[in-house]
Amino acid sequence: MFAKRIILILAYSLSAGFSFSVTCAQELILVENQTSSYQIILPENPEVQEIQAAKVLQDYLQRISGASIPVIHDDGEPKVQEILIGKVNRAEVKEVKVEDFGQDGHYIGTKGEKLLIMGGSRKGVIYGVYAFLENYLGCKKYTSKVDHIPSQSTIRLGQIDALEIPVFSFREVFYEDVYDPEFMDWHRLHSFGGRGSSPTEWGYWVHTFHQLLNPEEYGESNPEYFSYYDGKRHAGLIPSWDGKSVQPESQLCLTNPEVLEIVSENLQKAIDQKPEARYWSVSQNDNVNYCQCENCAALDAQYAAFAPEEKMYKTHGSEYPALGMGSMLTFVNKVAERFPDKIISTLAYQYTRVPPRDLVPAKNVNIMLCSIESTRNEPIETGDVEFSEDLQGWGKLTDNILVWDYTIRFSHLVSPFPNLRTLQPNIQFLKQNRVSAVFEQGNIQSGGEFAELRAYLLTKLVNDPEVDIQKEMDDFLLAYYGQAAGHIKAYINLVHDHNQGSTGRKLSIFGSPIQEKDSYLTPELIKAYNLIFDKAEHAVRQEPNHLQRVKSARLPVSYAMLEIEKDISGDQWELFETKEEGRARLPSEVSELLYDFVYHCLRTNVSRLSEWHTPPKEYLEKYPIIKKGE
Numbered sequence: 078m079f080a081k082r083i084i085l086i087l088a089y090s091l092s093a094g095f096s097f098s099v100t101c102a103q104e105l106i107l108v109e110n111q112t113s114s115y116q117i118i119l120p121e122n123p124e125v126q127e128i129q130a131a132k133v134l135q136d137y138l139q140r141i142s143g144a145s146i147p148v149i150h151d152d153g154e155p156k157v158q159e160i161l162i163g164k165v166n167r168a169e170v171k172e173v174k175v176e177d178f179g180q181d182g183h184y185i186g187t188k189g190e191k192l193l194i195m196g197g198s199r200k201g202v203i204y205g206v207y208a209f210l211e212n213y214l215g216c217k218k219y220t221s222k223v224d225h226i227p228s229q230s231t232i233r234l235g236q237i238d239a240l241e242i243p244v245f246s247f248r249e250v251f252y253e254d255v256y257d258p259e260f261m262d263w264h265r266l267h268s269f270g271g272r273g274s275s276p277t278e279w280g281y282w283v284h285t286f287h288q289l290l291n292p293e294e295y296g297e298s299n300p301e302y303f304s305y306y307d308g309k310r311h312a313g314l315i316p317s318w319d320g321k322s323v324q325p326e327s328q329l330c331l332t333n334p335e336v337l338e339i340v341s342e343n344l345q346k347a348i349d350q351k352p353e354a355r356y357w358s359v360s361q362n363d364n365v366n367y368c369q370c371e372n373c374a375a376l377d378a379q380y381a382a383f384a385p386e387e388k389m390y391k392t393h394g395s396e397y398p399a400l401g402m403g404s405m406l407t408f409v410n411k412v413a414e415r416f417p418d419k420i421i422s423t424l425a426y427q428y429t430r431v432p433p434r435d436l437v438p439a440k441n442v443n444i445m446l447c448s449i450e451s452t453r454n455e456p457i458e459t460g461d462v463e464f465s466e467d468l469q470g471w472g473k474l475t476d477n478i479l480v481w482d483y484t485i486r487f488s489h490l491v492s493p494f495p496n497l498r499t500l501q502p503n504i505q506f507l508k509q510n511r512v513s514a515v516f517e518q519g520n521i522q523s524g525g526e527f528a529e530l531r532a533y534l535l536t537k538l539v540n541d542p543e544v545d546i547q548k549e550m551d552d553f554l555l556a557y558y559g560q561a562a563g564h565i566k567a568y569i570n571l572v573h574d575h576n577q578g579s580t581g582r583k584l585s586i587f588g589s590p591i592q593e594k595d596s597y598l599t600p601e602l603i604k605a606y607n608l609i610f611d612k613a614e615h616a617v618r619q620e621p622n623h624l625q626r627v628k629s630a631r632l633p634v635s636y637a638m639l640e641i642e643k644d645i646s647g648d649q650w651e652l653f654e655t656k657e658e659g660r661a662r663l664p665s666e667v668s669e670l671l672y673d674f675v676y677h678c679l680r681t682n683v684s685r686l687s688e689w690h691t692p693p694k695e696y697l698e699k700y701p702i703i704k705k706g707e
């Protein structure tokens with residue numbers, strides 16, 4: 078009893094006579110009835126991120142409570158009630174070990190009546206402020222435009238002592254809306270290409286052999302620098318898949334010593350142009366035509382984890398043994414040795430995906446592993462055992478792994494794709510296997526099935542693979558769809574419950590809604606989805622923003638109906654007798670659906686219906702074109 082009294086008296090004397098503070102050994106009152114006695118303290122010579130962090134905090138505290146809290150430098154006399162931002166000159170700050178935070182870690186803590194927010198060398202302190210707003214003040218940022226800022230005239234805080242260091246060192250969620258500068262800072266996101274507010278650490282990202290040794294420059298004079306297969310060297314260029322540009326037809330001959338010299342020389346030139354970039358990709362071109370000359374084949378065989386007949390991978394319709402990592406990693410390790418201050422990244426993709434045996438990536442080599450082949454109706458760990466084995470193998474060789482993961486149906490961006498239940502187990506699986514960086518490829522185009530929801534869930538997951546994702550989803554649905562949230566959730570559950578059914582088929586990122594007629598797009602289910610969306614639209618009929626979002630969520634169902642209807646009935650549609658060959662007179666219920674679909678796409682700025690092509694207007698023009706008898 079007596080000891081307690083002493084503590085209370087001490088607290089009282091330290092708090093310079095504010096009688097309420099006696100109870101506040103447990104509690105800070107940042108704002109009371111819209112006024113605050115606090116000051117936000119910055120270092121005398123602050124860094125840019127510290128200034129940004131202080132201004133963000135000042136802005137949000139004002140928006141929440143109406144209180145205006147001054148931002149001042151730390152050169153004045155310390156006061157009892159202060160919010161300390163970054164490396165300020167205060168005894169309380171000196172006790173915290175900032176050097177343990179890494180680049181992006183942050184610390185939020187209370188000491189007496191002081192609140193401390195500090196962070197690692199990159200943007201840690203900014204992340205700290207946004208984490209404080211979200212975790213302690215209930216602020217939310219769902220999309221670049223949809224947020225929740227609670228209104229409260231008094232802000233009380235309990236004691237806080239929270240250090241958070243991100244699980245992955247690189248976190249990119251590839252969705253157009255994500256690159257809003259505040260969204261990125263709020264959710265601690267990166268961009269390899271320097272989009273939004275993220276300065277990039279990447280000099281070259283991927284598929285760089287042709288940049289480092291160009292077939293246009295050397296193809297004719299030195300064909301021996303390029304892949305040997307089918308009895309000759311292949312040093313040419315072929316049309317790119319976009320039909321507009323050209324790409325190399327093959328790879329480099331990685332055992333030719335001159336190739337190493339030229340690649341190193343050109344890499345040095347590129348680094349000189351961008352010396353601040355840390356990661357440099359030295360990686361295969363986007364084809365599987367690797368060199369099978371005697372020397373390259375010998376290295377591939379020497380380090381192969383299996384014999385060619387044991388394991389074959391089938392991707393993009395072609396079959397090839399995934400055996401090319403021996404010559405690749407030998408080469409990349411040599412390049413890395415010449416650039417010890419940089420991290421040399423290389424792909425483990427298609428023919429190089431399998432980890433080698435008896436060959437380890439150099440310390441400054443990053444392995445970029447791509448899960449492009451994996452099925453999406455079940456978690457990768459069980460759904461794609463071959464990829465899982467490869468990832469586990471790489472995890473035993475290094476922890477410098479970036480996984481490039483794919484999360485949508487790229488061939489039909491606006492069609493139902495029930496893979497939401499796999500997002501969390503997939504990211505957890507990456508973490509368990511020492512993956513240190515994640516690139517989650519979604520839809521970089523505007524629009525797409527549940528684009529905002531998907532971006533939000535992935536954003537939460539790359540920051541915390543163990544997050545309560547169902548709670549985050551419910552929270553998002555309520556904020557984003559208002560009174561229709563329950564209906565949207567019912568739709569999501571129904572479509573996921575019927576994902577692939579008993580078909581035994583894989584859910585590919587390159588599939589089509591037509592092939593799902595027997596699984597989650599049967600006539601009965603489509604009817605059920607439409608009933609749900611009717612109810613959802615009705616629930617928010619007087620809320621224009623929510624209604625528009627519900628209509629966007631419905632677009633994939635309409636698109637699936639259009640695709641399936643054309644596939645089933647297109648042959649029977651009567652053709653117009655015009656110069657335009659094959660243009661059908663659409664049944665009125667089809668044209669109505671088509672016009673509604675395209676109109677809403679245009680109105681909500683849906684830019685493409687497929688990853689690389691088909692803007693909505695083109696879909697409208699081409700839909701009625703029928704090629705009979707094909």
Ligand SMILES: [Zn+2]
Nearest residue numbers: 330368370373
């Ligand atoms: Zn070769």
